[in-house]
Amino acid sequence: MSKQVLIAEDSSVIQNITRRVLQFQNFDIAVVKNGQQVLDYLENNNCDIILLDISMPVMDGMECATRVRGLSDPRKASVPIVAITGNAKNYTMDDFRSAGINDYIQKPINFDVLVETVRRLTNT
Numbered sequence: 001m002s003k004q005v006l007i008a009e010d011s012s013v014i015q016n017i018t019r020r021v022l023q024f025q026n027f028d029i030a031v032v033k034n035g036q037q038v039l040d041y042l043e044n045n046n047c048d049i050i051l052l053d054i055s056m057p058v059m060d061g062m063e064c065a066t067r068v069r070g071l072s073d074p075r076k077a078s079v080p081i082v083a084i085t086g087n088a089k090n091y092t093m094d095d096f097r098s099a100g101i102n103d104y105i106q107k108p109i110n111f112d113v114l115v116e117t118v119r120r121l122t123n124t
Helices: 012-024 035-044 061-069 093-098 111-122
Strands: 004-007 028-032 049-054 081-085 102-104
Touching: 004 012, 004 035, 012 028, 012 093, 012 111, 028 035, 035 049, 035 061, 049 111, 061 081, 081 111, 093 102, 102 111
Parallel strands: 004 028, 004 049, 049 081, 081 102
Antiparallel strands: none
C-alpha cells in the first residue's frame, strides 16, 4: 500500500512539482495551502508524513507543527514532519526540533533530497 504524503505549501508551483515527483515514486499525495488546513485535514484523515512549508498564510509551519504534536490521537501526533523553507537561516535545527519537526529541506528544493528524506522517514 502506498504511503500518504500531506504537502502543506501555499505556492501552487512548488505544490505541483512536489506532487508530481512523489507520485512518480508511488506515494499518494494530499495538498493543502496553510497550517490550519493541515489540522482540518488531520481531523478526518491519516498521513504517513507531512511536508510543511514554514512561511504560509493563516498559520505558519512552526505553529502548525507544534499543534500537530499536541493532537490527542497518538498516531497523528507522532507523524514525521519535514519543514520546507527558503528561510532556514532564520531557524536552527533546535528550533525545528522544539516545534516537533523531524527534518528540513531548503528551498529551492533538491528533489533527490526530497525523495530520500520522504523514503527514510516513511521507511519506504
